[in-house]
Amino acid sequence: MIWQNIKNAFLSIKSAKLRSALTAVGVVIGVFAVLVMVGVGDGVKADIEGQISNLGTNVLTITSGKLTQSASSSDPKQQKGSGINLASGIGASTLTEADVKTIATTPNVTSSAAFGIISSSVTKDQAVNNSAFVIATTPSYFDIRKLKTSQGSFFTDSDNNKEEFVAVIGADTKQSLFGSEDPIGRTITLRGKQFVVSGVIEKSDAGVSLGANPDDIVIIPINSAIKLTGKNDVFRVIAEVDSEKNVEKVKASLEQSIRSNHSGSDDFSVLTQKELLNTFNSILDILTTFVAAIAAISLLVGGIGIMNIMLVTVSERTREIGIRKAMGATFGNIMGQFLTESIIISLIGGVIGVLASYLAGLVIANFADITPVYSPIALISALGASLFIGVVFGTAPAIKAARKHPIQALKSL
Amino acid sequence: MEKNKSEIVIELTKLAKRYDDEAGVYDALKEVELKVKAGEFLAVMGPSGSGKSTLMNIIGLLDRPTAGDYLLDGVDTNTLSDKDLAKLRRDRIGFIFQNFNLLPRLSIMQNVELPLVYEKIRTAERKRRVREVLSEVGLLDKIDSKPNRVSGGQVQRAAIARALINKPSLILADEPTGNLDTKTGIEIMELLKKLNNSGVTIILVTHNPELSRYASRIVEVRDGLLTEKEVKK
Numbered sequence: 001m002i003w004q005n006i007k008n009a010f011l012s013i014k015s016a017k018l019r020s021a022l023t024a025v026g027v028v029i030g031v032f033a034v035l036v037m038v039g040v041g042d043g044v045k046a047d048i049e050g051q052i053s054n055l056g057t058n059v060l061t062i063t064s065g066k067l068t069q070s071a072s073s074s075d076p077k078q079q080k081g082s083g084i085n086l087a088s089g090i091g092a093s094t095l096t097e098a099d100v101k102t103i104a105t106t107p108n109v110t111s112s113a114a115f116g117i118i119s120s121s122v123t124k125d126q127a128v129n130n131s132a133f134v135i136a137t138t139p140s141y142f143d144i145r146k147l148k149t150s151q152g153s154f155f156t157d158s159d160n161n162k163e164e165f166v167a168v169i170g171a172d173t174k175q176s177l178f179g180s181e182d183p184i185g186r187t188i189t190l191r192g193k194q195f196v197v198s199g200v201i202e203k204s205d206a207g208v209s210l211g212a213n214p215d216d217i218v219i220i221p222i223n224s225a226i227k228l229t230g231k232n233d234v235f236r237v238i239a240e241v242d243s244e245k246n247v248e249k250v251k252a253s254l255e256q257s258i259r260s261n262h263s264g265s266d267d268f269s270v271l272t273q274k275e276l277l278n279t280f281n282s283i284l285d286i287l288t289t290f291v292a293a294i295a296a297i298s299l300l301v302g303g304i305g306i307m308n309i310m311l312v313t314v315s316e317r318t319r320e321i322g323i324r325k326a327m328g329a330t331f332g333n334i335m336g337q338f339l340t341e342s343i344i345i346s347l348i349g350g351v352i353g354v355l356a357s358y359l360a361g362l363v364i365a366n367f368a369d370i371t372p373v374y375s376p377i378a379l380i381s382a383l384g385a386s387l388f389i390g391v392v393f394g395t396a397p398a399i400k401a402a403r404k405h406p407i408q409a410l411k412s413l
Numbered sequence: 414m415e416k417n418k419s420e421i422v423i424e425l426t427k428l429a430k431r432y433d434d435e436a437g438v439y440d441a442l443k444e445v446e447l448k449v450k451a452g453e454f455l456a457v458m459g460p461s462g463s464g465k466s467t468l469m470n471i472i473g474l475l476d477r478p479t480a481g482d483y484l485l486d487g488v489d490t491n492t493l494s495d496k497d498l499a500k501l502r503r504d505r506i507g508f509i510f511q512n513f514n515l516l517p518r519l520s521i522m523q524n525v526e527l528p529l530v531y532e533k534i535r536t537a538e539r540k541r542r543v544r545e546v547l548s549e550v551g552l553l554d555k556i557d558s559k560p561n562r563v564s565g566g567q568v569q570r571a572a573i574a575r576a577l578i579n580k581p582s583l584i585l586a587d588e589p590t591g592n593l594d595t596k597t598g599i600e601i602m603e604l605l606k607k608l609n610n611s612g613v614t615i616i617l618v619t620h621n622p623e624l625s626r627y628a629s630r631i632v633e634v635r636d637g638l639l640t641e642k643e644v645k646k
Contacts, residue, residue: 328527333499
């Protein structure tokens, strides 16, 4: 019977090719939209994961504000899915010069770098770059972040101590200000002061993540920044631990000592790379879910399209229903026949949507920095969703068909 | 399905059908009494609007009476669910319609096997039985054709084959020649007569007195009442 129903469904779809195709398009678009959105989200996630783990799993990030609910807890169960409170990280930093010293002198910390963010556009003659991230820090930042120069060199501790106005710039920043010219020894302007470019950072292989381009960056010595702005605002401190197995221990010790610096106030967070990753992932998950939910509306619209066409099909085929009932078809037989038809239209749409999103993934990977990732779960869920849509939106028309009175149905034209 | 000639296939007792809708109350059938024996060829005559279509629908289990009893092969149909009625239509009744009522998308084979599909008979067995009834009605060579590729007479032969496929207790033929030319109509009637001679019970509904000569017994429906007209030897 199921096989007969499938055969009948294909016969019926074949007899109204254009209509069936247009109906399936609704589901195609829905499945495609959801898959691409989730795929791009997962792609960005994989990208960030790569970037963060590249930085080394033995790096701790100390940031102002209580970023996660369980930042002070080392219990992994609590860290998992910890709520994030982004607002607490915004505003005047609670980290102080004393904290920076505490971090630097904590046992097992091999290296640390405090950094602040200067809001300024970067100009060179007529060229203006408003997008660059301007960071003020110490030379150890380069080591911990594992940065390399493609041209020139990084500034040194001596440059920092002498409050030299020197800058290291990212590959994209260099491109936007100097084009193909050699920037070494030339000057750029930050807040009206001229900085000599000492080096260009090698282009990172990571893509654009969360809107921050790692290659559009200007790094200046922290002491020079204090001289420029008149204040020392520590945005974050990164600290390298001698070995990965000491990370949790150092984290606990840092939390204790910084808390005592802050007179017992929990207004900071010490995050491992994994926690940082979780923080990014939770943001991305929220974004992905939100966008996918919007895309899912198109799936819903696709389902309504199926219902609409199935209702038309049922009225057009009233006579067929009458004949089948006269030949002994039961309520269940007729219902099964029309339900199978809507499920098959929806599944065809789902399969095409999956293929289309796969192709779109190849195109996106080619033309953008993001490689969408389609997990098997996402693909199976997409097909499951189209099956579900077929059942949900096919049921009402199928019931309508099965309920038709044989005599009225036979009389209809 | 050779039945004992004296066996009663249909027994209607005080059967009535009342329509009660916006148009008002209307008695299509009033206390109809009828017994049909196995092997009979019964012609139900009557002008349009007499109630004979309503009677056919009830006998064909497509509709239910509002009063009275209908026993089919001794089974009281009043007590049956819609699903049971569908099964009885499938197994005990063959329909032949004026406008053939074959499904245009399906081949002759697929049309004829329809009742067997609903009976969940296996493909090979279905094919075997379809070939058997198609050769009986002389249409085996058209087994894979679509109904619109064959003549009207051939379509009606296919419909007769479909009606025969389950070896039903009776065949209900509703103006079977109404959409056919005279010559083809006679061929179809001859075929029905032949089937009747081989033991199939047939109820023919018509307003055409010409056709009644094929019947062994004639009844007339008029104003919702049934009267016996003639019984041949």
